[in-house]
Amino acid sequence: xxFMLLFSRxxxxxxxxxxxxxxDKEKKKITRELVQTVLARKPKMCSFLEWRDLKIxxxxxxxxxxxxxxxxxxxxxxxxxxxxxYVELLDKYxxxxxxxxxxxxxEKAYFILDEFLLGGEAQETSKKNVLKAIEQADLxxxxxxxxxxxxxxxx
Amino acid sequence: xxxxxxxxxxxxxxxxSARTQCEERGVIQRECAAIRAQFRQADNxxxxxxxxxxxxxxxxxxxxxxxxxxxxxxxxxxxxxEKRVGYLGAMMLLDEKQDASLLITNSIKNDLSNSxxxxxxxxxxxxxxxxxxxxxxxxxxxxxxxxxASNSYIKKKAALCAVHIVRKVHDLGELFTKAAxxxxxxxxxxxVHGAVVLITELCERNxxxxxxxxxxxxxxxxxMKGLVISGYSPxxxxxxxxxxxxxxxxxxxxRILGRNNEGASDAMNDLLAQVATNTDSTKTxxxxxxxxxxxxxxxxxxxxxxxxxxVNILGRFLLNNxxxxxxxxxxxxxxxxxxxxxxxxxxxxxxxxxxxxxxxxVKRRALDLSLALVSASNIRSxxxxxxxxxxxxxxxxxxxxxxxxxxxxxxxxxxxxxxxxTILHVLTTAGGDVRDETVPNxxxxxxxxSELHCYTVHKLYRALLSDISQQPLVQVACWxxxxxxxxxxxxxxxxxxxxxxxxxxxxxxxxxVLQSHMSFPSTRGFALTATMKLxxxxxxxxxxxxxxxxxxxxxxxxxxxQRAVEYNALFKKYDHMRAAVLExxxxxxxxxxxxxNGETIKESQTVKVKPGDLLFKRxxxxxxxxTDLKLMQPSTLSVFSVVATVTVYEKDGVTVTLSCxxxxxxxxxxxxxxxxxxxxxxxxxxxxxxxxxxxxxxxKAPSGDSLPARGAAKxxxxxxxxxxxxxxxxxxxxxxxxxxxxxIFYSFGSQNI
Numbered sequence: 001x002x003f004m005l006l007f008s009r010x011x012x013x014x015x016x017x018x019x020x021x022x023x024d025k026e027k028k029k030i031t032r033e034l035v036q037t038v039l040a041r042k043p044k045m046c047s048f049l050e051w052r053d054l055k056i057x058x059x060x061x062x063x064x065x066x067x068x069x070x071x072x073x074x075x076x077x078x079x080x081x082x083x084x085x086y087v088e089l090l091d092k093y094x095x096x097x098x099x100x101x102x103x104x105x106x107e108k109a110y111f112i113l114d115e116f117l118l119g120g121e122a123q124e125t126s127k128k129n130v131l132k133a134i135e136q137a138d139l140x141x142x143x144x145x146x147x148x149x150x151x152x153x154x155x
Numbered sequence: 156x157x158x159x160x161x162x163x164x165x166x167x168x169x170x171x172s173a174r175t176q177c178e179e180r181g182v183i184q185r186e187c188a189a190i191r192a193q194f195r196q197a198d199n200x201x202x203x204x205x206x207x208x209x210x211x212x213x214x215x216x217x218x219x220x221x222x223x224x225x226x227x228x229x230x231x232x233x234x235x236x237e238k239r240v241g242y243l244g245a246m247m248l249l250d251e252k253q254d255a256s257l258l259i260t261n262s263i264k265n266d267l268s269n270s271x272x273x274x275x276x277x278x279x280x281x282x283x284x285x286x287x288x289x290x291x292x293x294x295x296x297x298x299x300x301x302x303x304a305s306n307s308y309i310k311k312k313a314a315l316c317a318v319h320i321v322r323k324v325h326d327l328g329e330l331f332t333k334a335a336x337x338x339x340x341x342x343x344x345x346x347v348h349g350a351v352v353l354i355t356e357l358c359e360r361n362x363x364x365x366x367x368x369x370x371x372x373x374x375x376x377x378x379m380k381g382l383v384i385s386g387y388s389p390x391x392x393x394x395x396x397x398x399x400x401x402x403x404x405x406x407x408x409x410r411i412l413g414r415n416n417e418g419a420s421d422a423m424n425d426l427l428a429q430v431a432t433n434t435d436s437t438k439t440x441x442x443x444x445x446x447x448x449x450x451x452x453x454x455x456x457x458x459x460x461x462x463x464x465x466v467n468i469l470g471r472f473l474l475n476n477x478x479x480x481x482x483x484x485x486x487x488x489x490x491x492x493x494x495x496x497x498x499x500x501x502x503x504x505x506x507x508x509x510x511x512x513x514x515x516x517v518k519r520r521a522l523d524l525s526l527a528l529v530s531a532s533n534i535r536s537x538x539x540x541x542x543x544x545x546x547x548x549x550x551x552x553x554x555x556x557x558x559x560x561x562x563x564x565x566x567x568x569x570x571x572x573x574x575x576x577t578i579l580h581v582l583t584t585a586g587g588d589v590r591d592e593t594v595p596n597x598x599x600x601x602x603x604x605s606e607l608h609c610y611t612v613h614k615l616y617r618a619l620l621s622d623i624s625q626q627p628l629v630q631v632a633c634w635x636x637x638x639x640x641x642x643x644x645x646x647x648x649x650x651x652x653x654x655x656x657x658x659x660x661x662x663x664x665x666x667x668v669l670q671s672h673m674s675f676p677s678t679r680g681f682a683l684t685a686t687m688k689l690x691x692x693x694x695x696x697x698x699x700x701x702x703x704x705x706x707x708x709x710x711x712x713x714x715x716x717q718r719a720v721e722y723n724a725l726f727k728k729y730d731h732m733r734a735a736v737l738e739x740x741x742x743x744x745x746x747x748x749x750x751x752n753g754e755t756i757k758e759s760q761t762v763k764v765k766p767g768d769l770l771f772k773r774x775x776x777x778x779x780x781x782t783d784l785k786l787m788q789p790s791t792l793s794v795f796s797v798v799a800t801v802t803v804y805e806k807d808g809v810t811v812t813l814s815c816x817x818x819x820x821x822x823x824x825x826x827x828x829x830x831x832x833x834x835x836x837x838x839x840x841x842x843x844x845x846x847x848x849x850x851x852x853x854x855k856a857p858s859g860d861s862l863p864a865r866g867a868a869k870x871x872x873x874x875x876x877x878x879x880x881x882x883x884x885x886x887x888x889x890x891x892x893x894x895x896x897x898x899i900f901y902s903f904g905s906q907n908i
Contacts, residue, residue, distance in 0.1 A: 013214055013215075013216075014214075015214075016214065017284075018250075018284075019284060021250045021251045021252060021285065021287075022250065023250075023252065028216065042513075044478070044513060044514070045478070045513070045514045045515075045516070046478050046479055046482045046514045046516045046517055047479050048479060048482055048483075048516065049516055050516070073407070075403050075407070075443060075446060075447050075450075076479070076483060077439055077440075077442055077443035077446050077479070077480075077483060078399065078400065078403045078440075078443040078447070080439055080443070080479070081393065081399060081400070081439065081440050081443055082400070085393075103167065103171075104164050104167055104168075106210075106211060106214065107207050107210070107240065107243060110243055111239070111243070114243075114280045115276075118279070118280055118283050118284075118312055118315040118316070119283030119284060119315045119316065119318055119319040121315050121318065121349075121352050122348065122400050123311050123312055123315055123345060123348070123349065124311065124344075124345045125344050125345060125348055125391055125398050125400045125401055126344060126345070126390040126391050127390075128390055129345065129390070133273075133276075133308070136273065137235075137239070137273045137276075140235050140271070140273055141235055141236045141239060143235075
């Protein structure tokens with residue numbers, strides 16, 4: 001996978017994970033164009049489209065579009081499954097996840113993604129194991145924080 | 156002065172409640188200023204959430220580069236919470252192009268050996284996400300160590316980190332080969348998955364490595380079997396499929412290993428058959444595995460039975476309700492339509508139905524496949540479908556469809572008439588989207604189908620009556636009417652119902668084209684020439700033609716004006732030649748460069764004056780001159796004979812004449828003579844010449860560069876032209892800094908001038 005974008009129906013970016021080196025300017029340009037292209041698609045259309053030299057796989061969950069750019073040899077259908085798995089993980093973690101959860105806890109969304117994908121590839125194929133690892137890491141964070149700032153850190 | 160900072164979630168709330176962009180910017184600027192101030196202070200325990208705030212702001216699109224150094228500092232912190240956000244910031248703000256990224260290399264190195272696996276994990280994740288080539292080279296040995304001696308949690312991450320390293324620095328692949336091999340034997344799915352991805356990467360990069368890893372095919376087959384056959388494994392199950400992610404990756408690796416190798420392909424044959432047959436295809440996840448299986452079967456040296464099985468799976472996909480599956484099926488079929496043509500043909504009906512799908516991507520795929528499936532046996536039915544598609548297809552596909560139809564028609568046309576009808580249909584439906592060479596191609600086709608001239612001209616005339624907006628169609632129609640107008644007027648025609656067409660009707664329609672604002676200049680040129688040609692094919696309305704031609708003699712369009720003037724000249728000065736000049740065009744053979752060759756020369760045309768006629772005729776109404784031979788502006792000035800000197804320029808007292816002498820079969824010497832009859836000398840007079848690439852030009856030095864007044868002396872210049880390829884039609888264009896000369900056309904060959 002080259003990158004994954006999460007954006008709302010109004011085109012607001014909620015998460016962006018880039019696995020290829022690009023300048024900020026290029027990322028912005030790609031994001032803008034791709035978001036426009038995907039938002040212009042009608043509801044019943046195919047989840048796959050060809051864009052520049054990449055294959056784009058996207059799926060809408062409630063108010064969020066999950067959009068992945070994969071390479072020629074990658075399997076589109078399994079990418080849909082990867083997107084679905086990520087949504088399931090978020091759902092389990094936040095308890096019936098909605099867009100607001102991802103907005104207010106964006107860093108958690110990233111942490112979860114980073115336990116599921118690494119360098120653009122799936123690293124753990126068991127849902128249970130991913131969630132366990134996140135749980136442990138969160139605990140570690142809790143244990144290590146200094147007491148003075150309990151009013152700022154929300155877990 | 157204390158700076159009050161909002162906690163992260165408060166800040167997010169404040170930003171979201173901003174009613175305008177301006178307000179939002181205000182909030183963000185305030186927060187960023189405060190964050191910057193905090194960064195500069197000593198450690199106050201709130202660093203991680205400050206950085207988190209900055210990262211949020213960055214995601215909204217605001218600049219955050221001042222946070223880069225803070226990331227570096229946070230990564231080096233002993234606190235896990237700070238490291239976590241620091242690494243996240245590094246992945247978001249530091250890409251390999253930033254210098255600051257190198258500064259974290261040391262931290263990463265340290266963290267890779269940390270006793271806590273979650274800290275190791277952060278380092279691995281970051282390296283795999285944004286590690287530069289230099290960082291990768293630095294840390295590769297560490298990764299290798301982790302691949303061998305650590306727990307599963309770390310091994311699986313190290314494997315993917317190695318993948319990134321290999322992508323960045325190909326040579327480092329060697330380093331990981333051994334470790335990758337041994338990882339395949341582990342039980343942990345995550346580790347095996349990582350190992351498979353790593354091995355795939357190594358094999359794709361290096362063919363020697365690929366050879367070595369072929370030995371793992373039996374192991375891979377075993378692992379797959381375990382997944383497919385073994386009982387329910389709750390941890391990795393997705394809708395009844397056991398670890399589909401791993402299955403897909405193994406199938407992909409098998410594909411690479413089995414490609415072009417009989418032995419490996421044989422070893423996996425049974426397994427592939429098993430997966431293809433047993434995988435449940437009711438859900439997407441099952442289809443994902445089946446899809447990968449099909450791709451593998453079709454790419455390796457599989458048994459024919461297995462291939463048929465694979466193509467049938469694709470056929471089933473084509474009938475699936477899920478549009479995604481149909482799309483995937485067509486993409487795959489496209490890849491094999493060349494090699495397994497007959498197998499794909501069996502599904503032609505379904506593919507053609509997909510032309511009517513709502514989704515543009517599906518339509519495009521269906522179009523590509525349909526065009527690939529056209530053959531001599533199905534041309535009629537396929538063309539019906541393609542033509543109906545053309546009339547309703549999305550605009551971005553029209554050009555491709557039109558080209559595809561033309562190609563198919565050219566290859567498989569069952570009859571000439573069908574061919575012409577098909578092209579006409581396309582021009583009527585999508586005239587604006589066809590390529591330029593369609594017009595001359597069609598004209599050539601029509602000319603060469605002499606038995607259908609009558610039918611064609613009737614059909615085109617009728618088309619013109621109803622619509623003159625589609626330029627290519629109008630151009631062809633004008634050309635035909637000009638050429639075969641007599642057949643049109645005769646009224647009877649074998650292939651169509653008879654219709655009475657009077658001379659006035661025909662001239663009316665051509666005049667409408669001439670006057671219409673929809674007509675392109677080139678189209679009007681066609682119409683004018685056609686009108687002129689009719690002067691020898693009609694009997695009563697020649698005067699009407701004469702008046703049209705003389706009106707256009709003062710047309711604003713220079714091209715049209717020039718033609719009209721020349722036609723006028725044809726009426727006035729060269730009326731005796733008019734019939735010969737405007738007679739029926741001979742059968743044209745066109746080679747790929749658009750040159751006209753192979754024309755037959757009539758006996759009578761070896762007389763001095765006649766060669767000019769042939770030249771004149773060809774230039775006047777050759778369809779190629781408007782398109783392919785773009786260099787050739789058909790603005791020849793005069794008909795000239797072999798030995799006489801021709802005046803090519805005469806204006807404001809300056810005269811330039813041209814005479815020529817044939818030296819050899821392919822060589823010609825042209826002498827240019829200039830004289831000046833004005834009262835004053837003209838200085839700095841030079842002539843330059845241009846010819847097409849196939850002709851060689853050698854200009855000798857002129858006798859002088861100033862033209863003395865009152866014709867006291869002339870300036871002569873010799874130009875040697877060599878035509879080794881015996882190009883029939885070449886031009887000599889003279890330009891001068893002093894004045895503009897029109898291009899002059901020169902013909903070589905047996906009717907050499």
